[in-house]
Amino acid sequence: EVVLTQSPGTLSLSPGERATLSCRASQSASGSYLAWYQQKPGQAPRLLIYGASSRATGIPHRFSGSGSGTDFTLTISRLEPEDFAVYYCQQYGSSPYTFGQGTKLEIK
Amino acid sequence: QVQLQQWGAGLLKPSETLSLTCAVYVGSFSGYYWSWIRQTPGKGLEWIGEITDSGNINYNPSLKSRVTISVDTSKNQFSLRLRSMTAADTAVYYCARPLRNYQGSAFDIWGQGTMVTVSS
Numbered sequence: 356e357v358v359l360t361q362s363p364g365t366l367s368l369s370p371g372e373r374a375t376l377s378c379r380a381s382q383s384a385s386g387s388y389l390a391w392y393q394q395k396p397g398q399a400p401r402l403l404i405y406g407a408s409s410r411a412t413g414i415p416h417r418f419s420g421s422g423s424g425t426d427f428t429l430t431i432s433r434l435e436p437e438d439f440a441v442y443y444c445q446q447y448g449s450s451p452y453t454f455g456q457g458t459k460l461e462i463k
Numbered sequence: 464q465v466q467l468q469q470w471g472a473g474l475l476k477p478s479e480t481l482s483l484t485c486a487v488y489v490g491s492f493s494g495y496y497w498s499w500i501r502q503t504p505g506k507g508l509e510w511i512g513e514i515t516d517s518g519n520i521n522y523n524p525s526l527k528s529r530v531t532i533s534v535d536t537s538k539n540q541f542s543l544r545l546r547s548m549t550a551a552d553t554a555v556y557y558c559a560r561p562l563r564n565y566q567g568s569a570f571d572i573w574g575q576g577t578m579v580t581v582s583s
Contacts, residue, residue: 356524390569399557399573400508411562411571443508447567451523452498454508 357382357446359455367463374431376458378444383424388448391420391429394457395440404429434460465490469558469574475581481545485558485574492516492539494564499532499543501554502576513566514541521566548581555579
């Protein structure tokens with residue numbers, strides 16, 4: 356099973372700042388089959404990025420994904436108030452599909 | 464716009480069986496690998512398993528001995544049964560559809576979630 360480790364656990368930033376979230380896989384994520392999700396309290400996760408760098412439908416351009424192999428990054432270029440949430444990475448290249456433990460992005 | 468609507472019992476006693484159903488409204492049912500995913504405070508998000516309309520099934524080995532996923536193509540529904548529930552199975556359970564209609568794709572459509580509590 357591919358284990359995904361996200362860092363940092365919590366990131367404290369202010370609106371307008373740049374956020375960089377990391378996801379490291381225990382083995383190569385086959386074909387860059389790596390997704391990022393945003394989750395707010397009481398809601399289901401929302402797909403942001405798939406294929407490591409492709410934005411899902413309706414996702415603002417301030418969200419971008421990069422990386423390959425075992426190291427992936429989600430970048431939010433300029434934080435908006437609605438971006439403060441928990442972010443998860445997920446690999447879907449090999450079964451069982453697995454998720455990281457999450458990074459909480461909080462307002463500083 | 465595809466919508467997933469899920470339902471099932473939210474309070475169970477230890478050793479009972481969880482039963483959840485997810486209905487797919489609007490859009491194609493065939494060809495997709497429909498999944499169940501759960502979220503616990505301790506283990507976070509955990510993929511449980513997936514099924515296609517033709518009955519191809521894939522389970523997470525960690526739960527395989529206790530889980531059954533089935534499909535009813537006449538109703539565009541798929542279901543989850545998880546046996547021998549314990550407090551460790553207390554979680555929010557989601558049904559989800561992948562972005563692409565083949566195995567191994569990110570999940571872009573999610574059900575509303577069902578909070579399941581196991582307590583005596």
